Amino acid sequence: MKKRIMLTIAYDGTDYKGWQIQPGESTIEGTVNEAVSRMLEEDIHVIGASRTDAGVHAEGAVAVFDTASPIPADKYSFVINQALPDDIRVLSSKQIPDDFHPRKVPCRKTYEYRIYNGTFHLPTKRLYTHHVYGKLDVEAMNEAGEYFVGEHDFTSFMGAGGQALTTVRTIYDLGVRCENGLTGQGRDREIIISITGNGFLYNMVRIIAGTLIEVGQGRYCPEDVKAMLEAHDRTAAGQTAPACGLCLVKYKYDI
């Protein structure tokens, strides 16, 4: 009797070409497949809930697989971590219904985009934040963020090469918060954009983050976001922010 297991996975994406398996490349999916197959002595291909880009991090990615192994469902994390490199960790595991498919069931996904806003990029933060030198107007960024909340056609915020049956997505929440006093070097701080939605188009979070940064720099007004959304045109929105600042922090399913 096979059972279906769901893994919550965290990774440092720095040294990977993203989630999706690619021949000859180091990927999260490929590395997880190898570790699970080795430890369970079965040929296992996990189904991921999301395909993060090269360099993007995760604290709450999700993948499922079927296994005949008798290991108790909550113990897979301990077993699989034994075969994973230390930049990938299964944080938890549990049994889910046999027909549960992580990309075909409604869910709330939360991403964070972290900006190091200071004169120089702090070395111990450089791998997990995007450095912006000039002081950002966090209030304006928050005001702009509110325009994204709700159901919208996000065509203007989809990267080239994105494929989706529909470009309509719902954002439940978008907040921009600030952590001050990081180094005692005056103005240095970390700015975190937190965004929760029912799904995101290709590069959508990074384009929203890039646009909010440009709002924070005064290049756009918060109200401009409304026109960007209505344009249905990628060139109407801001730049795509770099991958290293992005982290997939949570998947929430109704199971």
Added chain:
Amino acid sequence: MKKRIMLTIAYDGTDYKGWQIQPGESTIEGTVNEAVSRMLEEDIHVIGASRTDAGVHAEGAVAVFDTASPIPADKYSFVINQALPDDIRVLSSKQIPDDFHPRKVPCRKTYEYRIYNGTFHLPTKRLYTHHVYGKLDVEAMNEAGEYFVGEHDFTSFMGAGGQALTTVRTIYDLGVRCENGLTGQGRDREIIISITGNGFLYNMVRIIAGTLIEVGQGRYCPEDVKAMLEAHDRTAAGQTAPACGLCLVKYKYDI
């Protein structure tokens, strides 16, 4: 006319054999010397305020050097960073008195020791925290920390090979704080030991951190620290905690 410049330096110590220059090894001091010499076109050897071990990080290390360069004192950081790898950054620069020696002037130094206390080590925290699986008693750690505050002979907390004219040091402050809710994976949290003193013996902060961890694990009572200090014997104290959790965060001089 030469002037003396003080640099505040941050680094990710992961890929270095510590501060102190060693032939054939990658060190912070050696890398800073090369960058300063190249950019100022002088043969410069900086004087560091502290020699951190291999793998230890810094957000506020200090080094000084003399130069005949006409660059305004507060602009050296911008110039020198141009020649540094991205895991070392000069955060600020200023002119100081010509006879100022960073190891011969009284100062307050602050170190932080970061512990990732959770089931699995979060990949994006693994380089800058030490992982402890079992739940630590933070209240007991704080209680134990108070015994270190004040002037003491720290012989029991000096690593083998440490050389010092006196083993007496003064700890001004020691606090243990907790950051919860890191991943939503139940009990995961970060515990930060912050310690300020007029100086530290070889490995002293790491032995204090290791001892506090063992107090948090219930292996020692907080009161045991008193007897450890009085023993003047390294074997009376706890283990030396790993380098990766340690960060030199601040130097405070009266200038």
